[in-house]
Amino acid sequence: MNPKSNIKGRGAQEHVPNRFFELYHEVRDDFLEYCQKTGEVFDEDKTKFLEVFPKTIVNQVKSPDVGMLYSMNPYQGCEHGCIYCYARNSHEYWGYGAGLDFEQNILVKKEAAKLLEAHITKKSWKAVQIIMSGNTDCYQPVEKQFEITRRCLEVFLKYKHPVGIITKNAMIKRDLDLLIELAKDNLVTVNISITSLSEDIKRILEPRTASIKKRLDTVKLLSDNGIPVNVMIAPIIPSINSHEILSLAKVVAQYGATSIGYTVIRLNGALGRLFTTWIKKTMPDRAEKVLHQIADCHGGSLNDSRYGTRMRGEGKIAEQIHAMVKLARRKYFKDALIPELNCKLHESHKNRQLSLF
Numbered sequence: 317m318n319p320k321s322n323i324k325g326r327g328a329q330e331h332v333p334n335r336f337f338e339l340y341h342e343v344r345d346d347f348l349e350y351c352q353k354t355g356e357v358f359d360e361d362k363t364k365f366l367e368v369f370p371k372t373i374v375n376q377v378k379s380p381d382v383g384m385l386y387s388m389n390p391y392q393g394c395e396h397g398c399i400y401c402y403a404r405n406s407h408e409y410w411g412y413g414a415g416l417d418f419e420q421n422i423l424v425k426k427e428a429a430k431l432l433e434a435h436i437t438k439k440s441w442k443a444v445q446i447i448m449s450g451n452t453d454c455y456q457p458v459e460k461q462f463e464i465t466r467r468c469l470e471v472f473l474k475y476k477h478p479v480g481i482i483t484k485n486a487m488i489k490r491d492l493d494l495l496i497e498l499a500k501d502n503l504v505t506v507n508i509s510i511t512s513l514s515e516d517i518k519r520i521l522e523p524r525t526a527s528i529k530k531r532l533d534t535v536k537l538l539s540d541n542g543i544p545v546n547v548m549i550a551p552i553i554p555s556i557n558s559h560e561i562l563s564l565a566k567v568v569a570q571y572g573a574t575s576i577g578y579t580v581i582r583l584n585g586a587l588g589r590l591f592t593t594w595i596k597k598t599m600p601d602r603a604e605k606v607l608h609q610i611a612d613c614h615g616g617s618l619n620d621s622r623y624g625t626r627m628r629g630e631g632k633i634a635e636q637i638h639a640m641v642k643l644a645r646r647k648y649f650k651d652a653l654i655p656e657l658n659c660k661l662h663e664s665h666k667n668r669q670l671s672l673f
Contacts, residue, residue: 363395368423373431381627387450389392390464392423394452398522399594400551401452405585413585422458429467436477443662447480455485467495476665478657484509487528498541508535509548512557520598532571539572544655547573551581552637554609555602565644574650578641580629581610583618609633
């Protein structure tokens, strides 16, 4: 195996040790050479799917700067392989690494819809928006096989419960019928992540995601059907996509987006090592520049866990990014209104029996 060659179709270019484990294994070049000489097959790039059996599916989000109170994730790990994904670190809590393990070992929660129904029908539960994909994409490729996200949307519709969706996959168009019905009662918002207008940049940043064209078409389709769409220009990475803020905002506004959001890249936990390896392989000519500029946004470090600044960054480069986003909003989303979802219908649909009063 050539250490300088890219692993095709993957974001991470290496396995990294789990910080919670004292021991870890690695695949050595001499072992791979032995397999080649002896004719043995070693396919370390094959994605594996493992069913897990959680007791609950709705998670309370305590972080003050994420912008959601509750989330749910039908899958853990994500085959999209976005190199910058903050969710990589969470895979360590399941006993895997944040690198290739995150993309190759997908945990599947087949009972998610039943767990969701049990949660939102509790007498003590008061309706508040639940975000699907607070951690990993609910429309990643395996959703085509298991359709867990669709079944969860059916539960939200049945009980008239507000839901938000975050995705970068055009597969959401499959569930247009459910989304239209939810939108009739103002019960859904969709966040489409579009990091760049360049397909070349997309391919190396987010190797197994839908094309930019398909995402833009998805924004238009949803918007044309009365479904509010916020486009997430996230993360913004200095000297990679930071110059695209205005052009991206203009295009997504033309396709019908109601608003835009953004974050500045942060490389917590194992992400610092993964991203550094990745950029030195894919963009060696600008690797050091990008890494220095990212660090400049976070007090001189790639790792930033400070609430209030970790998502937005600080310093001159971050300030320039904030100013560009502010200008983009003023120029292309001047009269944009983000609808507040309807939380009043759920209570009367929670208990399907007629009330005496």
